[in-house]
Amino acid sequence: MTQDFVHLRMHTEFSIKDGMLNPKKVVHKAIASGMKALAITDATAMFGDVIFYKAASAAGIKPILGADCSITNHYNRDDYLRLLFLARNHQGYLTLCDLLSRAWLTNQYKDRGEVDLDWITPEMADGLIVLSGFNTGAIGKAILNGSLSAAEQEARRLSQKFPHFFMELQRVGRPNDEMLVAESVKLAKKLGLPVVATQPIQFENSEDFEFHEARVAIADGFTLANKARPRIYTPQQYFRTKEEMCELFKDIPSAIENSVEIAKRCNVTIKLGKPQLPIFPTPDGMSLKDYMAQLAREGLDRRLKVLYPDEKKREAEFPRYKERLEREIKIIQDMDFPGYFLIVQDFINWAKTHGCPVGPGRGSGAGSLVAYSLGITDLDPLAYDLLFERFLNPERVSMPDFDVDFCQNNRGRVIEYVKSKYGEESVSQIATFGTMGAKGVIKDVGRVLDMSYSEADRLSRMIPTRPGHNTTLEEALSEEPQFRAEVRNNPQARKLIEYALKLEGTTRSLGIHAGGVLIAPGKLIDFCPLYAAGMLPENVISMYDKKDVEAVGLVKFDFLGLTTLTIIERALDYIEKNTGVRPDIEHMECDDEDTYKKIFQTGDTVAVFQFESPGMHKLLIDAKPTQLSDLIALNALYRPGPMDLIPDFLDIRAGRKKAEYADPRLIPILEDTAGIMVYQEQVMLVAQKIGGYSLGGADILRRAMGKKDVAEMERQSKVFIEGAAKNGVSEEVAAHLFELMRKFAGYGFNKSHAAAYSYVAYKTGWLKNYYPAEFLASSLSEVMTDPEKSLKILMDAKRHSVKLLGPDINESEFNYTSPKTMEIRMGLGALKGVGSAPAEAIKTEREQNGPFK
Missing domain, CATH: 3.20.20.140 (Metal-dependent hydrolases)
Structure with missing residues (x-):
């Protein structure tokens, strides 16, 4: 034995x-x-x-x-x-x-x-x-x-x-x-x-020894041939x-x-599964459920007073808002998530009242009226037909997940507030792991094999770049004849690829997740170990990545930095300084005809959020948007997949082609997008109105379609056709509709996200229209180190008749500024080799001792 x-x-x-x-x-x-x-x-x-x-x-x-x-x-x-x-x-x-x-x-x-x-x-x-x-x-x-x-x-x-x-x-x-x-x-x-x-x-295996030596040499910065390279491993360590x-x-x-x-x-059991939220303090021992409901109802009243200043109009609109709010409150309470909503609204409302600009929403969370009422989001979901079930589905219990955009320069302040509220030992950011991708591993291995940089770079360029897909070495060898021939005929390239194939996908580096912040119900180390590069408090991260921290019961909150919010805030500072008035951009109606006419309809969108690309310029000129819903549709259409539908969309909008509806009940769902399914929410509404699904069930259908789950699709097809029959729709029409939905769900966009980001885009367009110098000066400050982007914005400023002033030791600050309306002054930070410290020293000197002579 x-x-x-x-x-x-x-x-x-x-x-x-x-x-x-x-x-x-x-x-x-x-x-x-x-x-x-x-x-x-x-x-x-x-x-x-x-x-x-x-x-x-x-x-x-x-x-x-x-x-x-x-x-x-x-x-x-x-x-x-x-x-x-x-x-x-x-x-x-x-x-x-x-x-x-x-x-x-x-x-x-x-x-x-x-x-x-x-x-x-x-x-x-x-x-x-x-x-x-x-x-x-x-x-x-x-x-x-x-x-x-x-x-x-x-x-x-x-x-x-x-x-x-x-x-x-x-x-x-x-x-x-x-x-x-x-x-x-x-x-x-x-x-x-x-x-x-x-x-x-x-x-x-023992034959992996040389590949492991290359792995260590990559990490330590040696070449394999270097005699000074530490050799501490043996081929027997397999x-x-x-x-x-x-x-x-x-x-x-x-x-x-x-x-x-x-x-x-050794008998360790890690408890996996149920998320555990930190304790949110409520007044007078009120339950989390009751406190969230109270805040949501009070918040809705405040929102409606702004949306409908006329009392009679407000009273007429109130019932539909009230019905939606109470339905959402019940679902949130039944799913036991009031604590999550309370925690998120708390740090967002703190940010808003402490000079930290916050985005209007991001992702499917913008579809929640409770979130809008609590101040988590800033877009009325009923005005844009946004669905709560796209965010939180009572038929598929999973944690809600608000992605929150903060001004890049203030994001750290919000994290510090959270640490002060829940305790330093309960808050950290999250680890993320960089792996050796196909292009990167070729360059890494090329270096340790002492291959010239230009040769390794040439090989790496043969790996195709595809949006949304990282091509592997195996795929490149299979699909790219030139790359395959090079590896077959060039012994040096063949050796490099032999090593690269073994190391591809291996963890190479440790970083901080772009947005994830953990807030634990107690000490974080009771759930996972922590790490901090350089022992700096701002670098403290969990040793587990975002999936694993959730697996051990921690809840991730997304604090994302969005430079557009920084640009808007800085532009408002310049406007206030130049005019004495700070525009109330937070409560802006998106109905300014002049902004649509001069900015969006002409494609004058250099530096305008989400609408900057040359292709988008052309689409705007062809589409001639007149309202926010048009921007939302264009934002969702302009991406791989739905791009193919743009010609039909434009033809139907221009009256050159007639929109076709398989059933009249589709008209209110699709008329905003010229009869074409553009949004995931539309797929859900079609499933509800035609197939008899609940909105929760429709969200499950949408997910299955998006994942291209063939077995699940077969099952759902029967359910849809049977439901449609009960609603008086023939099997032939129902089957045709199901196929259309399947096609669109594969690349349909989340309308809530498109709506929230189009709202931000409109704000930047409005600022550019009325305050081009202040807006473009602020935009330039974010691209100072990129000559190509800077030149593009400077040329655009000239087209807007903005006077461009060079750098001045007695006038310039680190950033670009707008000293007067229709003027932009170059920042010292745009000069090569001048960092923020010298620029600040120059500014301090002239403030204390007068201008340089």
């Missing part, structure tokens, strides 16, 4: 600087090797732990969670040490989260997060199984240095500190491995310590089978047996 063995040491691609193993795929390797458990122990990190935990659990393999930690050497920090920590139980998992977070947030040295053993209390130590680190631990290093007494002293200290301590043994072909194994076994016997065999796994491990340590059977014993002792 084959003896059992469990791998307890493994670096995956999430060790970032070394390790090639994919935490999902390696599970299959363990199954093939007949193992019942497997550990993930990345370098002072747990980035891939949730991915691994889910994959292993699903495959029936016991996941063991740990980390190969850098330990602070108080005698010589340059000679850092390592210990392997494995979580024995849930307390051990929390201890790991705590230790790694403290290492990266408070104790970095030379880009290493280091664990200080003085942090570890006896209670914390009891939750961990600790392995000595073999050649990288204090004991192993002392033996290698010939100091057996120091090794013994260190072994006594560690075994006293950690009740579950093991002497680690490895055999991977390093020069001193055998000597170190022999001395470690002797020391363990002397002190009565258990030993355990580990295999420091870095890659899957995923050995249990038979190989048993053979390798047949002289020390207890070392093999103890790997299984440790695996039995």
Whole structure:
């Protein structure tokens, strides 16, 4: 009978600087090797732990969670040490989260997060199984240095500190491995310590060694041929089978047996699933449900007073708003999401009252009347037929997700407010991982193979760029004859692609998610470990990415930076300075005839949000928009897929062609878009009016269509045709309509998003029409370092008869400014080599001591 063995040491691609193993795929390797458990122990990190935990659990393999930690050497920090920590139980998992977070947030040295053993209390130590680190631990290093007494002293200290301590043994072909194994076994016997065999796994198969060396060289900035390159790995650091491990340590059977014993002792269960919101404070102990309903009803009254100043008109309109609001409130309460809405409205309304511009909405959230009433969004969803069920579906329970745009320069202030409200230890941003894409990996591998930059760049340019799709090397080899021929006929290119194919898709870098912010109900480290580049508070992120933080129960809030909001705010500052009046852009009606006529109908949209491209200029001239609903439709149409429908849309609008409706009930749904389905919401309304779906069911249908789920489509087709028959629609017409819906749902756009962004676009168009100098000066400030974009806006300013003034040491600020109406002054920041610090110093000097002479 084959003896059992469990791998307890493994670096995956999430060790970032070394390790090639994919935490999902390696599970299959363990199954093939007949193992019942497997550990993930990345370098002072747990980035891939949730991915691994889910994959292993699903495959029936016991996941063991740990980390190969850098330990602070108080005698010589340059000679850092390592210990392997494995979580024995849930307390051990929390201890790991705590230790790694403290290492990266408070104790970095030379880009290493280091664990200080003085942090570890006896209670914390009891939750961990600790392995000595073999050649990288204090004991192993002392033996290698010939100091057996120091090794013994260190072994006594560690075994006293950690009740579950093991002497680690490895055999991977390093020069001193055998000597170190022999001395470690002797020391363990002397002190009565258990030993355990580990295999420091870095890659899957022995032939992957060279590819792993390239991976490490890319991370460290060396070429493979460089003699100074550190060579710390061996070809034997692959995923050995249990038979190989048993053979390798047949002289020390207890070392093999103890790997299984440790695996039995490690029992960590991560609670996956239900999201947990932070506690939102309510007045007088009011329930979250009642408080949200109260705020929503009060907010609706305020909104309606602005929308309908005439009291009689307001009274006439009130019932339909009231009905919609109460329906939404009930759904939100039944789905138990009032807390989420309260948290979001709180930080948005704080931003609005503290000089932090906020967008009118983004994504499907703009379809909620409750959100509009609470001040989360600023677009009346009833005025534009926006559907709440596109945002929150009572028939498919999932967390609501408001994407919120903040002025880029003020986004950090809002995050700081959230930290002050819920506590620093409860708020962080989220990790995101950059991977080696086809083009990038060719350049990376080209560099480590000492290939010239121009040659690697030439090869990378052969990979086609497609909107919305990252072409893989396999696809490029299959679909691009020139690339395939180059790889076949050029030995250097062939070698490069051999390496690149192995490394493509591997995690290369760690970054901060563009918008995601976590707010935990308590300490974040009770859910996941944290990381901070450079130990800076503003860089604190979860070690888990956005999917994994949600899996462990944390709720993600999207704080996105939108430079257009910054441009608008700065333009308003310039206008107020020049005219003494600040336009009330927040409550603007989108009905200014002059703005449509002079800006949108003429395609005069340089610097106008969402409508800047040459293709959009032409579309605007052809379409001649006269109202916001026209801008919304054009915004949704001008993208791959629906672009093909633009000629029909224009012909029908111009009366050159007649709109066709398969059923008269489609007219109110489609007449705004010339009888063509442009929006996902229209697909949902057709399913409701013709197929008899509820709006929740219609949203499920839309999602299935968008995902091109063939089996689900067959089922839904029957449901739709049967529902249509009940509504008096023939099977032939219903089948035709279903096919049309299927086609449009594949690329139909979210109307709520198009509406909210078109509203922002209108504001920028209005500003350009009435205050071109102030608006374009503000726009120029955002593109100062891009000569091409700057020139385009400067030429546009000239066309608008704006006077352009050069840089002036006594007048210019860092940004472009508008010192007077119809004047733009060049900013010092537009001068090559002048950064914000010198520009501010110049400004301060002239303010304190008068103009430069």
